[in-house]
Amino acid sequence: MIDKIKTADEAVAVIQDGASIMVGGFMACGTPEILIDALVRKNVKNLTIICNDAGVPGRGVGKLLTNGQIKILIASHVGLNPEVAQRMNTDVEEDKLECILVPQGTLAERIRAGGTGLGGFLTPTGVGTIVAEGKQVLNVGGRDYLLELPLRADFAFIRGSVTDKFGNTTYNATTRNFNPMMAAAADHVIVGTCNIVETGEIDPNNVVTSGIYVDSIVGGEKQWQI
Amino acid sequence: MIDKIKTADEAVAVIQDGASIMVGGFMACGTPEILIDALVRKNVKNLTIICNDAGVPGRGVGKLLTNGQIKILIASHVGLNPEVAQRMNTDVEEDKLECILVPQGTLAERIRAGGTGLGGFLTPTGVGTIVAEGKQVLNVGGRDYLLELPLRADFAFIRGSVTDKFGNTTYNATTRNFNPMMAAAADHVIVGTCNIVETGEIDPNNVVTSGIYVDSIVGGEKQWQI
């Protein structure tokens, strides 16, 4: 079997300036810090980051923001990281952040659509609001829905609790959040995980993310305070 | 807490002639036979059954077919139950079965959409085939997709392996198939399960179907040979 286990620096070596990266986590709970830290060291720039939120300063994608690596952030909520507003409003062109806000359920579903080969889906969320601007509205059964399109990325950073050597992964508690959808929706998937076990050690009924999605596995991820 | 545990006959007592019922299972693997048997005893007629397939004679929805209870069958495959073809082609009007064939992935996704409040989704499956007849075709990113609509039912028959008293359910191995989507897509959900345990006994990381969907729990389901 192909050996997928790498160091964090080896795993992120493939990522270049301008890449799009999906990052699992909700307020950094379920974000693979070990991969974020390696990406800060690699210091690639002009990244498009897709993540539920902007983390907090010093945690999760907040570190990439502080380091000036993010050009576009696609997220549902950025209010708990004051650096987002600062960077959105800066006059320094090269520090300027573009922030695209997407309702949380729509963001999750768009990523799911991206990973499952759907061309889009109809959601009632956002009808009549500024979220609907520029989008097709379809009426089904007398109700209006927005047509929302799939979302994919070049890379996904996934945070596992237990991962076997094939890449099969489980997530503990609320660390799961966006990780499973992102693992299916990126061309190249890197898992930062707390525990690496032998292939076959996870009960096949309880695997959440299949190893077929996983390109690299990085051990040594820890449980972090927010 | 509300007591959801019933006998099979009590649980199906709410079902009347003409009801629509989603039935979990793939070739009857993962079909709650204990509920099917109770429905045969109740002998309600003119049912619309939504199930991956027609089971086999003497197993799963095949029993309802033999007993002349199904008017409309929505399924992806009916080839392994010869009674389907017989009933589709019968001259006896009251025995006549209408069979609506849906691609398996589209069927699963339509049921998921029905349970998750989506107005529909775009799938590449069926483009250019008779499945596309009467359906809207949308082009997204240069590729054609069919707009497929959500599917819901009055009732769902779910087959659990382990169910706690709140209704949280796990499925063993390939008995899972359509059960999780159906549990969310019906107005009234009955689980026939092999093992009833106390609420809280199932690891919350491993629950597949939330008890919030479940109206009745019937114990005593067995593991059946096909």
Next chain:
Amino acid sequence: MADIKEIIAKRVAKELKDGDVVNLGIGLPTMVANYLPEGVHIVLQSENGIMGMGPAAEPGKEDVDIINAGAQYVTINPGSMYFDSAVSFGIIRGGHVDATILGALEVDQMGNLANWIVPGKMVPGMGGAMDLVVGAKKVIIAMQHTQKGRHKILDTCTLPYTAIKVVDMIVTEMGVMEITPEGIMLTEINPEYTVEQVREATQCKLIISPGLKDMEF
């Protein structure tokens, strides 16, 4: 101030029935769980991935893998379940949440809601709010009737909508209002206020229910 919040939270708690699946917004709505009537047990959904959330974790006993949507460490009750964000919003959009309780910047007489953005000033993002108010069976706004003297219950929202025609009920320290096809109807009034005071604190027309009662809390 704490008293006002308590009044609101206590009154909202009476809207919940035993077995209801409920999503509570950050802040005041979170307090509702403390005032449930005897015999009423609700199932709390947290949109980041919990069904069956329990109280906040005791200091020193936090499990860092268990947070709520407000990024606080919480506990879970027996019979709980974790899930991913697509499943979570499937539950929400699919109408499986009986009630969502959240605050508002503005509500109008059509039941339109604005609570996520003040353009040029506060752009935190909508998070899960747009999905929650569209998907939940009942949308209850729990808020102070006015904000520093500024009206919040209006003819028409001035801020960008979170969603249109979604609000079912507004509970403030002054009373309980239901959104009807004819407009906003005051159904209960806090005896500490007069109808005239409520009218003054409300920008839009206020229909007074023929069966207007004292607000229970």
Next chain:
Amino acid sequence: MADIKEIIAKRVAKELKDGDVVNLGIGLPTMVANYLPEGVHIVLQSENGIMGMGPAAEPGKEDVDIINAGAQYVTINPGSMYFDSAVSFGIIRGGHVDATILGALEVDQMGNLANWIVPGKMVPGMGGAMDLVVGAKKVIIAMQHTQKGRHKILDTCTLPYTAIKVVDMIVTEMGVMEITPEGIMLTEINPEYTVEQVREATQCKLIISPGLKDMEF
């Protein structure tokens, strides 16, 4: 007959690379797993809910909860996973299956496929076939070149399509064909047949590859 199936299965097996995720149709395609080259380990997907399916269960050792899409009792390999049908077809439609191998009633030079219905005669349903051929990265048709003398490789399918423009390769007992923008190209020929015999067994125009090789099996 058994020999013909073995020839086809052996040749198809050479198309698979180590680590490929593969879905095998019922019948002949199932045999492909028996002829994998040394060092090639594939991950079998079964659309009813398995990633990492193993061989058929030994008689008397069946686990009745573990079936494949053909309703046979099977086993699982270490590192396998079970999932529901929506996840399963998400994997399939999402392009995560490297190859699907299945039989056909008819294939035409546009790469159109008909394999699910003979109107008025056989109406078994499409099952997962429509999703599989649309979603898999590579669609390999494994079949006998003709059916009792009747052509199966045609100008245009006469039976209702399973999907349009999806077939990448056809492997029969006579040879290997690739679907190109110009039509069907014979790239390998079983030395037991002449090019003329293959042409006669094929209704549509057959492009002969300039690099035509002997079929390896």
